[in-house]
Amino acid sequence: MAYSLLSRRAEIIQGIRTFFIKREYLEVDTPIRLPCLIPEPHIEPEQSSGWFLQTSPEMCMKRLLAAGLPRIFQICRCFRRHERGARHLPEFTMLEWYRAGIDYVALMAECAELLRFVAAKIDCPDRSAAALLSKADWEYLTVQRAFARYAPVSVDQALAEDAFDEILVRDVEPNLGRGRPTFLHDYPAALGSLARLKNGDNRVAERFELYVNGLELANGFSELTDADEQRQRFLKERAVIEGQGRQPGPMPDRFLADLGELQSAAGIALGVDRLVMLLCGARSIDEVVAFTPETL
Numbered sequence: 001m002a003y004s005l006l007s008r009r010a011e012i013i014q015g016i017r018t019f020f021i022k023r024e025y026l027e028v029d030t031p032i033r034l035p036c037l038i039p040e041p042h043i044e045p046e047q048s049s050g051w052f053l054q055t056s057p058e059m060c061m062k063r064l065l066a067a068g069l070p071r072i073f074q075i076c077r078c079f080r081r082h083e084r085g086a087r088h089l090p091e092f093t094m095l096e097w098y099r100a101g102i103d104y105v106a107l108m109a110e111c112a113e114l115l116r117f118v119a120a121k122i123d124c125p126d127r128s129a130a131a132l133l134s135k136a137d138w139e140y141l142t143v144q145r146a147f148a149r150y151a152p153v154s155v156d157q158a159l160a161e162d163a164f165d166e167i168l169v170r171d172v173e174p175n176l177g178r179g180r181p182t183f184l185h186d187y188p189a190a191l192g193s194l195a196r197l198k199n200g201d202n203r204v205a206e207r208f209e210l211y212v213n214g215l216e217l218a219n220g221f222s223e224l225t226d227a228d229e230q231r232q233r234f235l236k237e238r239a240v241i242e243g244q245g246r247q248p249g250p251m252p253d254r255f256l257a258d259l260g261e262l263q264s265a266a267g268i269a270l271g272v273d274r275l276v277m278l279l280c281g282a283r284s285i286d287e288v289v290a291f292t293p294e295t296l
Contacts, residue, residue: 005288008124009276013075015118016095016272025071025097030060032077036250038194039237042165044081044246046090052249053079056269057096058194059255062223065098066262073097075272086284087215087274090293098267103222104195104206107266108183111210111218112138115181119279126281132181132212139182143204146184150175159188176211184209193233195221210270212278220268227260 017027032054037045046053054060057074064072078094099107119133147155150172158164176182185208189197192205206222224230231251238248276288286292 005276005280005282006290008122008280009288011122012118012124012276012279013272015121016075016114018121019114019117020071020073020097023071025073025099026069028061028064028069028072028074030057030064030074030076032057032079034059036252038252038255039234039241039248040193041237041240041244045249046079046081055080056094058267058269059252061096061098062262062265062267063255063258065100065265065267066258066260070100071098084293086286087277089273089285089289092285093272095270095272096267098223098265100263100265102266103264104185104208104220104266107220107222107268108140108185108208108210111220111268111270112181115217115275118275122279124279124281126279129213129278129281132177132179135180137180139177139180141176141182141184142186143184143188144186146172146176155188159190164188164191173211173216174214177213177215182211184211192221192224193237194224194230196224215274215278216271217274217278218268218270220266223262223265223267225259225262225264227256230259231256 033048033051034054035051037052037055038059040055043055045055056078057076061072061074073096075093075095077091079091081090083090115133119130124130144155147158151158151167152171153167158167176184186198186204187207189203189205192207195205195207198204198206208220209216210218234251241248273285273288277285280288282288
């Protein structure tokens, strides 16, 4: 990796920290090796001597939020098996932040403020990407409308055929964030395992993803704070994992116990490597990290 890209990467991370510190967020540091994880059928964790390397710092950060910390952020390493490609690494850098007392609408606005701040602060090679992030009129598009506009079938049909993810990636995602960033929001309730259902419409979850030039950058939602409902959702996810022929890890009971202390909140995960890719005009994630698995 060229020194110039390493330098730009460092500036972007410093810009992220500056944004949150100015807004009175506390930077936290949580363990990356854990005895149990949130059960997620679409993610396979990396084991470490009987425990697991984190796929996200979400669980520990929400426990801190439940303990009374109102605004927290973290930039950390995460690990997911069998994720390798031009936009994926099995070990990658994640930014996550959580804030008490807000919902996903306010979180989308804060996410836009963060990326406008970083784009303005950093002198990166791809000024067109920075200009895109600096736009005032970001697009807000529901999943239902996105499927009606770009997909060959409706959301309901895609779910019934167990083809939602395939159609989203193939037909919908490449069209998102073109000309301006796009918040794809209001996911089907079945696809918001940790998200609160929308008030007045329990068919959808208060979840969103951010896309720029067809690249997914972030995933966030209003937090589900009902521990009993969350446990039932976890049981369903564990059954799916077992159906895949995998053994789910232990139930995260301490997380569920603390979740009951959490009031309204929202949280988001943003891929730092992908943000660097975008702002530096890189075609592959390999260009913006110091080492790839193949070079170790």
